[in-house]
Amino acid sequence: MLEKIDVHLTDHCNLNCKGCTHFSSIADEFFLDIDEFEKDMKRVSTLSNGEIKEIYLLGGEPLLHKDISEFFPIARNLFRNSKLIVITNGILLNDMSDNFWKSLRRSDVQVWVSAYNLNIDYKAFEKKAKDNGVFLGYTSRTTNDKNQKLWTKFKLDIEGKQYYLNSFGNCAIRNCVTLKHGKLYTCPTMAHIEHFNKQFNLNLEPKEWDYVDIYKVQSWNEVLAQLVKPVSFCRFCRPKDHETIFWGPTKKELSEWT
Numbered sequence: 001m002l003e004k005i006d007v008h009l010t011d012h013c014n015l016n017c018k019g020c021t022h023f024s025s026i027a028d029e030f031f032l033d034i035d036e037f038e039k040d041m042k043r044v045s046t047l048s049n050g051e052i053k054e055i056y057l058l059g060g061e062p063l064l065h066k067d068i069s070e071f072f073p074i075a076r077n078l079f080r081n082s083k084l085i086v087i088t089n090g091i092l093l094n095d096m097s098d099n100f101w102k103s104l105r106r107s108d109v110q111v112w113v114s115a116y117n118l119n120i121d122y123k124a125f126e127k128k129a130k131d132n133g134v135f136l137g138y139t140s141r142t143t144n145d146k147n148q149k150l151w152t153k154f155k156l157d158i159e160g161k162q163y164y165l166n167s168f169g170n171c172a173i174r175n176c177v178t179l180k181h182g183k184l185y186t187c188p189t190m191a192h193i194e195h196f197n198k199q200f201n202l203n204l205e206p207k208e209w210d211y212v213d214i215y216k217v218q219s220w221n222e223v224l225a226q227l228v229k230p231v232s233f234c235r236f237c238r239p240k241d242h243e244t245i246f247w248g249p250t251k252k253e254l255s256e257w258t
């Protein structure tokens with residue numbers, strides 16, 4: 001059984017953190033088409049027999065998608081037993097409509113807020129969630145004694161000189177399987193690298209054998225076999241050199257990712 005799948009409802013974000021591992025702080029505006037979502041999710045559901053433990057609807061910032069509520073019943077109908085989770089930075093949560101909260105409740109979708117200690121009313125949306133019977137939790141709240149948010153700086157090797165087996169072995173995000181445009185990737189790095197390439201005029205491309213085309217495979221076992229394997233793209237990653245830094249906004253500089 002696959003533990004989890006990430007799906008970006010948007011690639012861009014309204015917070016724009018430095019060194020974002022999904023490259024959302026340097027991504028062009030992108031809103032996932034609802035028909036494409038339904039088609040790809042249907043194919044994954046058919047292949048997996050609906051057996052995926054958790055499905056994360058995220059970004060970027062998914063609440064920027066004006067049709068976000070329409071994704072919930074589609075995902076729930078196709079994955080009856082999966083935990084469905086929206087990951088948000090919370091900036092827009094207090095502006096969301098009643099329909100959004102009701103739709104979460106109807107489709108049994110949880111909300112997890114990435115806590116950045118921003119100047120927003122966290123209590124207000126905690127109450128809204130409670131009143132609407134929606135589970136709301138927080139992802140990592142790691143801060144130091146001055147309440148500064150700590151952040152892991154992931155590092156890439158733009159020359160691709162790393163030994164891919166070592167990189168894969170040391171990688172903390174190798175199971176963040178990502179569905180994008182009919183393909184399943186082992187990690188968000190490969191799935192969203194296009195934004196990094198465009199921003200810095202580079203060409204770090206996954207090979208055809210680094211990902212799974214969900215319309216070409218015949219069985220779920222084939223998918224699982226591919227997703228547990230090291231991929232040649234791992235030569236661009238330096239997971240052993242990751243550093244703990246303070247979180248902050250991006251300056252869109254290459255050094256934030258290298």
Ligand code: SF4
Binds near residue numbers: 017024060
């Ligand atoms: S809030 Fe999340 S998605 Fe947005 S830029 Fe920061 S790390 Fe990336």
Ligand code: SF4
Binds near residue numbers: 168171233234235
């Ligand atoms: S390419 Fe490999 S090492 Fe890099 S993030 Fe993905 S799984 Fe990890």
